Amino acid sequence: MKINLKKAFGGLVVVCSSIFTAGVAQANQLESIMDAGVLKVAVPQDFPPFGSVGTDFKPQGYDIDMAKYLAKELDVKLELVPVTSANRIPYLQTRKVDLVISSLGKNPTREKAIDFSDAYAPFFLGVFGSKSESVDSVEALSGKTVAVTRGSVEDLELSKLAPTDSVIQRYEDNNATLSAFLSSQVSLIATGNLVVTEIATRFPAKAPETKFLLKNSPCYIGVMKGDTELLAKVNSLIAKAKTAGVLEGLSQQWFKAPFPQDL
Amino acid sequence: MSYSLDFAGLLPYLPEFIKGLKMTVTLTVISTFLGLVLGTYCAIGRMAKSKLIQGICAIYIEVVRNTPFIIQLFFIFFGLPILGLKFTAWQAGLIALVLNLGAYSAEIIRAGIDATPKGQWEAGKTLGFSRWQVYHYIILPPAYLRIYPALVSQCIIVMLGSAVVSQISVEELTFAANFVQSRSFLSFESYMLTALVYLLLAISMRKVFMLLKRVLFKSSVA
Numbered sequence: 060m061k062i063n064l065k066k067a068f069g070g071l072v073v074v075c076s077s078i079f080t081a082g083v084a085q086a087n088q089l090e091s092i093m094d095a096g097v098l099k100v101a102v103p104q105d106f107p108p109f110g111s112v113g114t115d116f117k118p119q120g121y122d123i124d125m126a127k128y129l130a131k132e133l134d135v136k137l138e139l140v141p142v143t144s145a146n147r148i149p150y151l152q153t154r155k156v157d158l159v160i161s162s163l164g165k166n167p168t169r170e171k172a173i174d175f176s177d178a179y180a181p182f183f184l185g186v187f188g189s190k191s192e193s194v195d196s197v198e199a200l201s202g203k204t205v206a207v208t209r210g211s212v213e214d215l216e217l218s219k220l221a222p223t224d225s226v227i228q229r230y231e232d233n234n235a236t237l238s239a240f241l242s243s244q245v246s247l248i249a250t251g252n253l254v255v256t257e258i259a260t261r262f263p264a265k266a267p268e269t270k271f272l273l274k275n276s277p278c279y280i281g282v283m284k285g286d287t288e289l290l291a292k293v294n295s296l297i298a299k300a301k302t303a304g305v306l307e308g309l310s311q312q313w314f315k316a317p318f319p320q321d322l
Numbered sequence: 323m324s325y326s327l328d329f330a331g332l333l334p335y336l337p338e339f340i341k342g343l344k345m346t347v348t349l350t351v352i353s354t355f356l357g358l359v360l361g362t363y364c365a366i367g368r369m370a371k372s373k374l375i376q377g378i379c380a381i382y383i384e385v386v387r388n389t390p391f392i393i394q395l396f397f398i399f400f401g402l403p404i405l406g407l408k409f410t411a412w413q414a415g416l417i418a419l420v421l422n423l424g425a426y427s428a429e430i431i432r433a434g435i436d437a438t439p440k441g442q443w444e445a446g447k448t449l450g451f452s453r454w455q456v457y458h459y460i461i462l463p464p465a466y467l468r469i470y471p472a473l474v475s476q477c478i479i480v481m482l483g484s485a486v487v488s489q490i491s492v493e494e495l496t497f498a499a500n501f502v503q504s505r506s507f508l509s510f511e512s513y514m515l516t517a518l519v520y521l522l523l524a525i526s527m528r529k530v531f532m533l534l535k536r537v538l539f540k541s542s543v544a
Contacts, residue, residue, distance in 0.1 A: 206491070210504030228411065228491040229501065235489065242403040244411070 089288040092157055097136045100126040101156040101281075104141040108256060108313040109162040109180070109278075121180055121313040122160045125280075128305055129158070132296050148172060151281050158293065159281030174284050176293045178277035179300070181310065181319045184213045185274075187255050187267035188247035194270045200225040206245040208236045213249040216273045241265055249273060252314060259315035269316060277322055329511050335502040342498030343519060349494060350481040350527070353416055357423025357480065358473070364428035365435060366457060379428070386425035392486050394418050399490045415487030415494075423480045430472050434465030467539050474531045478524050485520075495519060 092098055102122045103110035110120035118139055130137035140156050147161045151173055162182065165175050186194065186205060194200060201222040207214045209229035217227060228245060230236040237258065240248045248267065259266035280297070282290045300306045301318075310318035332339075367379035386394065399414040409417065438461050446456035466473070488497035499516035503509050 209501060214504075229497075230491050231489050231500070235491075238400045239491070242400045244399065244403060244408070 087288050088157060088283065088286040089292055092133065092135060092289070095135075097138050098126075098130045098133060098158070099138045099140055099156045100129070101140050101142040101147050101150045101159040101161050102126055103144070103147075103161045105143065106162055108253070110141075121309055122162060124309050124313070125179055126158070126160050128300060128309075129160075129293065129296055132299070133292070148281065151283055154283065157283075157286075157289065161281075162278045163281050164276045165279050169281075172284070174282045174286070174290055176280035176282060176290060177297050178279055178322050179297050179306065180278040181252060181314065181316075181322055182278050183272045183275045183319075184216060184249065184251050185272045186217070186247055186249045186270045188270050189243075190268060192246050192270065194247065196271055197221060197273075200247070203247060204228060204245050205247045205249055206230060206236050206239045207249040208233050211250075213251070213273055217249045220273070240267060252316065256314045256316065263315070266315065269319075272319075325510075327511060328508055329515070331506055331508050332502065332511050332515060335498075335506065335512075338498045338502055339495070339515070339519070342493060342495040343523075345492065345494040345497075346481070346484055346523070349416060349419060349484050349487070349492075350477075350523075353419035353423055353480060353484070354477045356420045358427055358477075360420060360424030361427030361431055362462070364424060365431035368428065368432055369435065382421075383425045383428050386421055387429070391418065391422055391483055392489065394421065395486060395490060411487075411490045411492045414490060415484070415492040418487065419480055419484055422483065423476065426476050426479075427473060430469050430476060431465065433472075434467075434469035435461055437468055438465055463539065467535075470531075470535060474528060477531070478527055481523060481527060482520060 102118060103120070104112055104118055106120075108120055110118060110122045113119040118141065123139065126137055126139060140150065142150050142156075142159070142161055144161070147159050147163065148169065150156050151159045159173075160179075162180065163169075163175075164182065169175075186197075186200070188194060192203075194203065197217075197220045201224050204226040205217065205221070206228045207217055207230070209231065211233075214227075214229060221227060228239065230239060233250070233254065236248055236250065237254070239245050241258070241262065247270070252269070255267055255269070280293055282293060297306075307318045310316060364379045364383060367375050368383070370376055370379075395415065395418040398409065398418050399411065402409070442460050443456060446460045451459065484494060485496035488494055488500060491497070493501075495516060499512050502512045506512065
């Protein structure tokens, strides 16, 4: 079969220009969302408490509630698109969704691919402890004992930052670290806020409270590069949610902990 | 397969290993001593006249000998605090090791006592010795001598078993190995080195016990 190169090139030009004009027509993604009356959001379904499938087979979680809040504020219908952590950014880049609310952390590589909103959810490694312990910074650990899981990121961070006269007890796995806290062998543990949420859900009476942050990696909403109006709108809605206490409510509901002040 | 061994990579962690070794030796020495004392009393207790003492010793020995060491350890460290009995990791590890050796050595020592001819008891009584004096001067020395090799092996098992207490964050040799492995990722090297150290420890422990035997049983070993 012989291909007519000239014809093929002409076809390519036509296709390209039509894509281009389509792009121009939809330059403002915020307007096209409002026109369509539907906000399409990529959410996790395998990562509680951010997103999971409830007993009624409906998605539930912090991210899902965040998406619901945004749709309500924009006064449009919400379409949830379940994604995995591997395909959530491609979904956004190919416009299958308008926003990614999927416990997305920020890093330089990702920042080249998409834009990030302001932080909307806490995700951090920190030191947690019983109410009687008054520790508010890593220096205050001087002379105290902290339990941590050996070789974990929090172990490395804590070993780097903790004063030399603090005792770091290293346990074999997360479970042993938690057991050491729950059996009151130690009153301070270093771990992730989700682990603490898990304790708070199962043993509300024994839940440790946040003392200070070791490493902060909050979650951001992902927006396609160039959707500046949409990004600005999302940011203003996040700011509103912070002041109106919406995020505080979501944090209490899903993380069993207050929304960090400095986020 | 082209992996070149990097034992030099362990050098910065040498202080960890030495700290761990010290802790293992300390734990072993104290738990061996206390364990053997406990074992001796339990062995005698099992042959006591009082049914109550017999019962208590029997229950203790059977419970410890028929449950896994790590469960005993976790029970003492994670379980007992619920009842208000709180030990530090080091104390909990030591208690578990002593209880363990106590039960096993009690059975070994009892076998040694059992093998003592009845005539020696009668001889002791005839000399006007009390029950405790008979044990102390007549029964126990030859009993120990008979079961000495088994007892030494049991003590070495306890030394090797002390590796398990790393699970509750006691910073002994195995803890050091795990720690170094998780920082340097030199798994082969750190575990190889640790295994060697344990081997040397076990061999030297046997030597020390053989020396002790000569000192302790000078009169009995003709």
